[in-house]
Amino acid sequence: MRTTTNPRDLTHPSREDIRLEGVLHALSDPLRLRVVHTLAGSPEQLSCSHFDLPVTKSTSTHHFRVLRESGVIHQAYRGTSKMNDLRRDDLDDLFPGLLDSVLVAVSRHSPTPPGRTGGAPPAPPAVY
Amino acid sequence: MRTTTNPRDLTHPSREDIRLEGVLHALSDPLRLRVVHTLAGSPEQLSCSHFDLPVTKSTSTHHFRVLRESGVIHQAYRGTSKMNDLRRDDLDDLFPGLLDSVLVAVSRHSPTPPGRTGGAPPAPPAVY
């Protein structure tokens, strides 16, 4: 009967539990939108600490949790840090075109947020 | 120099003042999502009272205001009632594909909300 609430267990909603309202709400915050945008522009997973958000650690934790619990991102521990990546497949399957249109909108309307991701430009719209 | 604050004056954000976060936030509420979906499925403007929302009149007013102030809908008085319609052109121009993908997602994941709109099916995805 161990499963005693291991603090390193991360709960993610299954695909069918992801709700549109939740995703839209998660994306309606500038900070979170920035995280999603950066994540989309990176070919690899990124640790939480990679993002240089203008808030404290606890606030950061909060935002990442909102993103995870709404089904927008997937998180997993790797050593001492936590890796994040977009749940692209799930989102594209559930809400086709939604993520892409949001990402394009962010790219268009934000002057490319300070703090470059690494190399890949914002995020090519992917297949249409 | 006041125009004496005419209560029938409705303020709408100009196109360039519409913000992505605001739109996403406005759409992240089930009630408002339902309104937008119904509006999108109607070829004509609809009065506020056309919607049979499970809330009181004042709450209804509140939600319509959120939609208007975020730039999602346009409102205008016509006689004793207020007509609503989507700001499709503005939204499509600012955030291409966003509204369509949201509407498709609503159509897919809601069992066609009770209280039919009139005739037109949910909203054909329009040009891709």
Place this chain on the structure above:
DNA sequence: CGCCCGGTACGAGATCCATCAAACTACGAG
């Protein structure tokens, strides 16, 4: 004119949300 109907304004209460500081946990390196 007087009334109703569609909608607004104004509080007020409850809940949620973003934010922080401070104390804590877990892992890896010395």
Place this chain on the structure above:
DNA sequence: CTCGTAGTTTGATGGATCTCGTACCGGGCG
């Protein structure tokens, strides 16, 4: 084992947000 790094938890605070009830207004109808 000790320390530092990465992130969590808890509690508090201030600000939105959602909801309501009640009072109000403006236009149309009888």
